[in-house]
Amino acid sequence: MELLLLVCVFSLGVAAPADGPNSTYDTIVIGLGSAGTTAATELAQSGRKVLALEAHDRVGGRVHTVPFGDGLVELGAEWIHGNVSSRTYALAVKHNIDTKLQPLSTDPYRSDGTKPDVALVTELLNLDFTEEHPDPPEAVGTFVTKKFMEYITKNKPDLLKDQDFITEFLEFSNLQTNTMEASNDWNDVTTGDLYEQLGGPQTISWHRHGYKTFFDIMLNKYNNGSGLPNLDIKLNTEVTRIITPQHPNETVTVECKDGSSYTAKHAIVTVSLGVLKATHTTFFSPPLPVEKRTAIEKISIGVVGKVILSFDKPWWPKDITLFAFIWKGDDKKKVSADDYWTTRILGAHPPMGSNNTLTLWTSGEVAKQVEKLPEDIVKTKCVALLQRFMGDALKITMPAPTGFLRSTWYSNPYTRGSYTYDNLQAPRYPLARKWLSYPLLDSAGEPRVLFAGEATNERHFSTVHGASETGRREAERLLSANDPGRGRKL
Numbered sequence: 321m322e323l324l325l326l327v328c329v330f331s332l333g334v335a336a337p338a339d340g341p342n343s344t345y346d347t348i349v350i351g352l353g354s355a356g357t358t359a360a361t362e363l364a365q366s367g368r369k370v371l372a373l374e375a376h377d378r379v380g381g382r383v384h385t386v387p388f389g390d391g392l393v394e395l396g397a398e399w400i401h402g403n404v405s406s407r408t409y410a411l412a413v414k415h416n417i418d419t420k421l422q423p424l425s426t427d428p429y430r431s432d433g434t435k436p437d438v439a440l441v442t443e444l445l446n447l448d449f450t451e452e453h454p455d456p457p458e459a460v461g462t463f464v465t466k467k468f469m470e471y472i473t474k475n476k477p478d479l480l481k482d483q484d485f486i487t488e489f490l491e492f493s494n495l496q497t498n499t500m501e502a503s504n505d506w507n508d509v510t511t512g513d514l515y516e517q518l519g520g521p522q523t524i525s526w527h528r529h530g531y532k533t534f535f536d537i538m539l540n541k542y543n544n545g546s547g548l549p550n551l552d553i554k555l556n557t558e559v560t561r562i563i564t565p566q567h568p569n570e571t572v573t574v575e576c577k578d579g580s581s582y583t584a585k586h587a588i589v590t591v592s593l594g595v596l597k598a599t600h601t602t603f604f605s606p607p608l609p610v611e612k613r614t615a616i617e618k619i620s621i622g623v624v625g626k627v628i629l630s631f632d633k634p635w636w637p638k639d640i641t642l643f644a645f646i647w648k649g650d651d652k653k654k655v656s657a658d659d660y661w662t663t664r665i666l667g668a669h670p671p672m673g674s675n676n677t678l679t680l681w682t683s684g685e686v687a688k689q690v691e692k693l694p695e696d697i698v699k700t701k702c703v704a705l706l707q708r709f710m711g712d713a714l715k716i717t718m719p720a721p722t723g724f725l726r727s728t729w730y731s732n733p734y735t736r737g738s739y740t741y742d743n744l745q746a747p748r749y750p751l752a753r754k755w756l757s758y759p760l761l762d763s764a765g766e767p768r769v770l771f772a773g774e775a776t777n778e779r780h781f782s783t784v785h786g787a788s789e790t791g792r793r794e795a796e797r798l799l800s801a802n803d804p805g806r807g808r809k810l
């Protein structure tokens with residue numbers, strides 16, 4: 321019995337069976353998206369021995385650059401949002417990568433093939449009420465509708481006679497909010513959200529470099545870099561359970577679906593809120609404390625999706641960010657229930673990584689549905705949509721697409737959603753994201769299982785830079801714990 325105990329204790333800190341008996345890890349990072357890659361690389365560069373376990377066959381998580389059309393496209397994150405104090409932007413600059421600003425310009429089209437009053441639509445689309453925070457907070461839809469009506473009553477009184485236009489415009493604004501927030505309806509989102517934009521332009525593109533370059537840089541793979549000697553990466557490795565030690569002398573055990581298990585002093589969990597919602601009851605042993613479970617339940621993760629089509633050559637006007645689809649009420653009524661989803665597509669966007677592709681953006685429940693519909697139906701109906709909105713106005717017959725891609729962020733078991741947003745309950749749980757970020761401690765009060773990921777960022781959630789900040793936060797938590805001079809204990 322004693323001998324058995326000795327063998328067990330001796331084997332702690334050992335990765336078995338895959339790595340042989342002598343490889344020990346200081347930290348195991350679960351998931352190699354923006355948060356996990358940041359944490360793993362910061363720790364490895366500081367001399368820690370790190371093992372990163374990633375369920376997908378690639379690094380990047382909700383950043384996924386794919387060769388497509390005459391260049392590449394992004395199935396996940398598209399832009400760097402802001403360049404002031406942005407880790408993503410700073411790394412691009414440091415490596416002399418010429419990111420490009422995609423200037424925001426909207427070209428609106430109506431469902432009957434006509435062009436609306438472009439100047440008027442542009443003026444109304446540029447109204448920005450996001451700086452106003454009513455007290456108590458309201459649903460975004462209710463608040464924006466109120467402010468919009470106040471604006472036109474004061475500045476465009478003639479418009480009040482055109483109720484159809486008002487309805488069409490507000491329905492488009494609803495879709496616009498959903499495409500930004502990943503919500504299903506703008507009345508699911510609170511005006512009391514705590515999100516803070518970084519300063520500077522919000523639509524900076526990695527264009528032909530692809531967002532994946534951010535990961536290549538962090539992993540020291542950019543420009544044929546040799547990687548990081550202290551970082552072992554195992555792809556196609558789904559973690560199924562993490563056992564948190566209670567005693568300071570014990571290690572964290574991480575079990576994987578393929579039967580392997582690994583131990584280390586610490587683990588950093590970076591899986592999405594969607595994955596936590598679906599798996600936390602079996603993923604953590606012992607079960608998570610009540611605050612963390614409450615956070616997992618109360619914070620929302622929604623869906624933003626993309627359908628990407630390539631064409632022989634571009635047929636759309638240049639220098640436009642969004643060809644906006646504004647439905648007329650009468651046209652919408654004629655659409656069958658099966659095709660309802662086609663009325664919930666914001667419009668078409670030419671991505672900057674290729675010249676001959678268009679991305680159609682979906683959100684909420686419709687985005688989930690579009691992931692599951694047969695590919696030929698999605699493709700045919702999307703081409704019909706382009707024809708309906710843009711064909712007559714541009715006097716073209718829509719060419720057949722040469723390629724088709726779509727995102728599956730909701731049905732993907734390793735993401736289960738696109739990103740988090742502050743729902744109507746958020747003002748009642750202002751600490752929820754902080755609770756989600758708290759580490760699990762051993763009996764000596766030392767952090768043993770730590771949490772990063774966009775959902776744990778109180779101000780910069782839903783972004784790549786925000787996720788990266790949390791990876792850095794947790795790496796620093798471990799580094800400063802052993803080196804009090806290094807910084808505050810977080």
Ligand SMILES: Cc1cc2nc3c(=O)[nH]c(=O)nc-3n(C[C@H](O)[C@H](O)[C@H](O)COP(=O)(O)OP(=O)(O)OC[C@H]3O[C@@H](n4cnc5c(N)ncnc54)[C@H](O)[C@@H]3O)c2cc1C
Pocket residue numbers: 350351352353354355356373374375376379380381382383395396397398399400401557558559560590591592595624625626727729733734735737738739772773774775781782783784785787
């Ligand atoms: C369509 C779309 C558009 C977006 N647009 C933008 C944008 O323009 N700008 C922006 O800043 N942000 C954007 N975002 C959001 C941004 O992509 C995310 O906030 C960010 O990438 C999240 O990083 P993360 O590390 O928190 O999570 P993830 O990227 O989800 O990383 C978690 C990792 O954990 C892995 N994993 C999950 N379960 C397991 C398991 N059991 N075992 C092992 N590994 C596991 C996953 O495979 C994944 O690689 C967009 C997202 C989407 C989907």
